[in-house]
Amino acid sequence: MSFEESLKRVIGRIEDSLGIALVGMDGIVVEEYKRDSLVDMQSLGAEYCTLLREIDNISLNYGLTKEFSVTTDKIIIILKRINKDYFLVLAIDSEGNFGKSRFLLKRESEVIEKEL
Amino acid sequence: MSFEESLKRVIGRIEDSLGIALVGMDGIVVEEYKRDSLVDMQSLGAEYCTLLREIDNISLNYGLTKEFSVTTDKIIIILKRINKDYFLVLAIDSEGNFGKSRFLLKRESEVIEKEL
Numbered sequence: 001m002s003f004e005e006s007l008k009r010v011i012g013r014i015e016d017s018l019g020i021a022l023v024g025m026d027g028i029v030v031e032e033y034k035r036d037s038l039v040d041m042q043s044l045g046a047e048y049c050t051l052l053r054e055i056d057n058i059s060l061n062y063g064l065t066k067e068f069s070v071t072t073d074k075i076i077i078i079l080k081r082i083n084k085d086y087f088l089v090l091a092i093d094s095e096g097n098f099g100k101s102r103f104l105l106k107r108e109s110e111v112i113e114k115e116l
Numbered sequence: 117m118s119f120e121e122s123l124k125r126v127i128g129r130i131e132d133s134l135g136i137a138l139v140g141m142d143g144i145v146v147e148e149y150k151r152d153s154l155v156d157m158q159s160l161g162a163e164y165c166t167l168l169r170e171i172d173n174i175s176l177n178y179g180l181t182k183e184f185s186v187t188t189d190k191i192i193i194i195l196k197r198i199n200k201d202y203f204l205v206l207a208i209d210s211e212g213n214f215g216k217s218r219f220l221l222k223r224e225s226e227v228i229e230k231e232l
Contacts, residue, residue: 047174051167051170051171051174054167054170055167055186058163058167059186059188059191062188062189062190062191063188063189063190063191064188064189065186065187065188066187066188066189067185067186067187068184068185068186068187069183069184069185070171070175070181070183070184071181071182071183071184072175072178072179072180072181072182073178073179073180073182074178074179075175075178075179099215
């Protein structure tokens, strides 16, 4: 199965999703899929990669960062780490289903991990 | 009601909680309460304050950051913004109840907001 299918499957099941990307720890997007053309998954991938590295540094005593999420007035971003080299980043509307998004990201990250 | 009572109330209701702090946007802890003496709420407050500022900068187009959370192998950290000057930061065990923690933080941040 292609990465694109995995990304579409997550987006397709979350009503208020805006976009999703598979990103390397160099900040470069491997694959992306979006519903809302205004969401820039390339920038998001690069910025969240930098954040993930900082969080990894801060959290050294607590083991590897597996997930992090940011909620603002307008958007929710969820980053799900796949392995030490890749992560998924998902953008949904701030009114979107946070729990379902986390669940789907976790499940799909396991599928993608086998393909990487 | 004192801030300490608010913090104790959150910690008391989350079985796997480790510590909580009320922190200013200067990174300085106003009040803290912890169950696990190994968790350094002062460092956590300062580090997460820096992260929050960075996330605010990244998220400029998406409005103010209201919440963010980090899950590692050993710990979950949830930051809940109270207003532009203060936030709560909660540490729970990685197996702890994430949903309940978010709920209690939201409720208590509204109580604290009135007292600030």
